[in-house]
Amino acid sequence: MLGQALGVSDEWIDVFVGTRTRHFARDLATGEVRASLADLCAEAGAKALAATGLDAADIEFLVLATATPDRLLPTTAAQVADRLGLDHLPAYQLQSGCSGALQAVELGAALLGAGAGAGLVIGGDVTHRHLDLRPGAGRLPGRELVNYVLFGDGAGAAVLTAEPAGERVAVRNIVHRLTGLGRAPGQLLDWYGISDRESDRPMLAEDYKAIEEQVPQMAAQLLWALLAETGWQPEDVHYLLPPQLSRRMTERITQRLTLPCAQEISCVADTGNTGNALPFLQMERLFDVMAQGERALVLSVESSKWIEAGLGLERL
Incomplete structure (x- = not known):
């Protein structure tokens, strides 16, 4: 579908990128934005909490890493904390590319070392906002067009605990x-x-x-x-x-x-x-x-x- 929308062949995508599928939080046919970064991160965070059996009251910090926040302020981290029912805790946002997810784990581990019992770390990006997905993009130079077939939207999360829990x-x-x-x-x-x-x-x-x-x-x-x-x-x-x-x-x-x-x-x-x-x-x-x-x-x-x-x- 992406190849059809951009006017490029599946073979071109395979040669230059090799990605079979990807997910956008925007409908390519209508242009409707179906999810924000906060939506995706809150969903990932809720699933991570459910996997450990912990609830919001057990979480003592939130760290969110992204290169594509919904807004400069309020931070997406604060928005996600609100949606998850987290309050009276530090909510950090790291502005970084893909290495930010592991930076979030590093910061979370430091907070556990400082005495916290459990925290939520999240990484996510919504890249469609930086791409003009209207028909005709296939006529762009290859160095620009490759970005259209390279990136997708998504979020992931994990719960860090001082003592083993969940996936252990x-x-x-x-x-x-x-x-x-x-x-x-x-x-x-x-x-x-x-x-x-x-x-x-x-x-x-x-x-x-x-x-x-x-x-x-x-x-x-x-x-x-x-x-x-x-x-x-x-x-x-x-x-x-x-x-x-x-x-x-x-x-x-x-x-x-x-x-x-x-x-x-x-x-x-x-x-x-x-x-x-x-x-x-x-x-x-x-x-x-x-x-x-x-x-x-x-x-x-x-x-x-x-x-x-x-x-x-x-x-x-």
Whole structure:
């Protein structure tokens, strides 16, 4: 349907991106917006709470990561907290690309370490607002058109607890670092105010050549840094959750990641690039197959200013 709406072939989408399906919170035929980011994040948060058996009174903080908030103010984090019946607790919003989901886990783990008992971490993005989905988009230059078939909308969430609960998967170590000193951004996501809304600057732009060159190398560096932090050997890792830029890019990345016993857990071919939702969507698939004592590494690379984030997981 997306190919038909844009006037491009399924073969073109497969060659450049490799994504089979994706989800938009906007009806491509009518233009009707069916869900906001707050809608998607609140739904994901409610499902995460239900999976643990906790209720709103048990949650002591909320952290939401997104690159595409509904508004600058009030924050989407505050809106989601309100919809979930959360009050009298800190609600943080991290402005970040796909690495923000793991940054949210890092902040949540720090809050648990400071004495909190349980908290909700959420990642989500709604990218359709940055794409002109009217008929005729297929005539755009390829470097712009690829964004239309790359991205999707979605949200994911997890409950963090100081004591094991629910899925009983332990976060063992977290690596999070900015590596973009002196380097041009690989991705730009703009916004306009009253004074510049007539600007011809693109809302969304990416340097795909730089991304193709840099991200696989960054993912390999992150992998070894995370192994060093966990103290695990490559053969100790049962599952690998690689960065999910697109199916084609994920294939290039995993070729650089030598984990002899690890099963790949990916979802981007089915969901599209949903930004901060992706690590949570991958972890949901992981928990369906992960057995007691098994270990997994989750990797995320953000090309905006070249950020690496990763964590180790172990089923208790």
